[in-house]
Amino acid sequence: MNDDLALLREYARNGSEEAFAALVSRYINLVYSAALRQARDAHLAEEITQAVFIILARKAGSLGDNTILSGWLCRTARYASANALKIQLRRQQREQEAYMQNISNEPEPDDNWDQISSLLDAAMEKLGPKDHDALVLRFLENKNFAEVGAALGATEDAAKMRVGRALDKLRRIFSQRGVDSTASIIGETISSNSLQMAPAALAKTVTALAIAKGATTSTSTLTLIKGALKLMAWTKMKSVVVIGIAVILATGTTSLVIKHQHHVKDQPQGSIPESSWGFMGYATPEASLQSLLWAMSKDDMQKITGSFTPEYETTFMQTAGKGKSDSELATMFGRIAGTIGDFQSVSNEVVANDELILHFHCNSIGNGTVPMKNVDGEWKINGNLVFDARNDSAH
Numbered sequence: 001m002n003d004d005l006a007l008l009r010e011y012a013r014n015g016s017e018e019a020f021a022a023l024v025s026r027y028i029n030l031v032y033s034a035a036l037r038q039a040r041d042a043h044l045a046e047e048i049t050q051a052v053f054i055i056l057a058r059k060a061g062s063l064g065d066n067t068i069l070s071g072w073l074c075r076t077a078r079y080a081s082a083n084a085l086k087i088q089l090r091r092q093q094r095e096q097e098a099y100m101q102n103i104s105n106e107p108e109p110d111d112n113w114d115q116i117s118s119l120l121d122a123a124m125e126k127l128g129p130k131d132h133d134a135l136v137l138r139f140l141e142n143k144n145f146a147e148v149g150a151a152l153g154a155t156e157d158a159a160k161m162r163v164g165r166a167l168d169k170l171r172r173i174f175s176q177r178g179v180d181s182t183a184s185i186i187g188e189t190i191s192s193n194s195l196q197m198a199p200a201a202l203a204k205t206v207t208a209l210a211i212a213k214g215a216t217t218s219t220s221t222l223t224l225i226k227g228a229l230k231l232m233a234w235t236k237m238k239s240v241v242v243i244g245i246a247v248i249l250a251t252g253t254t255s256l257v258i259k260h261q262h263h264v265k266d267q268p269q270g271s272i273p274e275s276s277w278g279f280m281g282y283a284t285p286e287a288s289l290q291s292l293l294w295a296m297s298k299d300d301m302q303k304i305t306g307s308f309t310p311e312y313e314t315t316f317m318q319t320a321g322k323g324k325s326d327s328e329l330a331t332m333f334g335r336i337a338g339t340i341g342d343f344q345s346v347s348n349e350v351v352a353n354d355e356l357i358l359h360f361h362c363n364s365i366g367n368g369t370v371p372m373k374n375v376d377g378e379w380k381i382n383g384n385l386v387f388d389a390r391n392d393s394a395h
Contacts, residue, residue, distance in 0.1 A: 004069040012061035021207045031077050032198035037117050038081035050206050051080045051224040057210040070141055071133035078121050083227030086352045113193040115179050123173040131166035138163045139190040273342045282378035285358045286345040296337035299330035309373050309380040
């Protein structure tokens with residue numbers, strides 16, 4: 001067990017304030033820097049940092065022995081930052097989006113950091129966990145390859161190879177966003193610029209609030225914590241079983257098999273049978289989902305894509321739908337609809353004023369979710385349908 005986890009276990013078992021304070025002192029600049037890159041506001045970055053360490057205190061006893069704490073903290077900072085940005089005023093969100101768009105269209109400056117910094121955390125999120133943690137250790141903590149290898153349970157040479165491959169993946173992601181640079185320059189730029197010093201008093205404040213598990217923190221910070229925990233749970237759930245639309249079409253799969261593990265004792269009543277599906281419009285999330293399934297069952301590509309948000313339609317056509325004709329896509333969508341069959345809306349989990357996650361149940365597969373977004377008064381599909389096989393009935 002590494003020293004980070006030893007301190008965390010000491011805090012979890014004995015409530016050692018000294019152990020937790022040592023972790024805060026060790027990683028507060030890392031977390032604050034990640035928050036500042038994404039929030040672009042020093043005050044909000046401090047609040048996000050507080051939320052991250054409160055979450056760490058709450059989860060101190062549940063992190064696995066192989067956890068790379070710096071990587072975990074960076075991921076948690078992304079969840080907290082994402083939630084913080086969602087609850088900001090639309091004006092602030094538009095300004096942030098406009099800023100990111102502007103820098104992606106500008107020529108590469110002499111100092112790459114201005115161009116890389118706003119893209120870094122979202123790009124890191126696209127990497128696998130081991131690649132992500134390797135880059136955090138190497139470039140955000142500036143550890144040598146022997147130290148990276150020791151943390152990952154690998155040799156120095158294996159760590160060097162892992163970092164090299166991960167950095168090249170990061171370079172390709174940046175290239176897709178209009179940043180053309182070499183892997184070595186990207187690595188040097190991140191290493192030289194990514195760590196910002198947190199305000200001197202923040203460590204003491206964070207430690208006190210975290211040890212109290214957030215009991216004395218502000219309402220706005222508690223809101224950040226609640227939203228971040230939801231995003232963490234949602235991300236974990238998505239890794240269980242992802243069907244749907246993008247995965248099946250990307251692989252050309254024409255049938256779907258879900259392994260059922262547990263029995264659902266109280267399944268929702270009043271399911272909408274496939275035979276009665278119709279086009280219900282987009283006035284409510286439930287109507288939008290039924291309209292999508294109806295369009296899929298009718299091979300109606302115009303109404304299928306009409307059920308998507310513009311952002312999701314663009315993403316879908318550039319990834320899973322790339323290179324496929326409308327007839328090929330319609331046929332595969334039809335098979336998905338047939339697999340889902342009868343369904344029942346269960347609940348709406350609000351993410352933001354104009355975003356939610358619709359929870360539903362279908363008799364043939366089990367419990368599912370789909371992200372929705374309100375666009376000009378209409379609820380549209382904003383991501384893949386996801387099923388959690390852990391809640392399904394046994395076959």
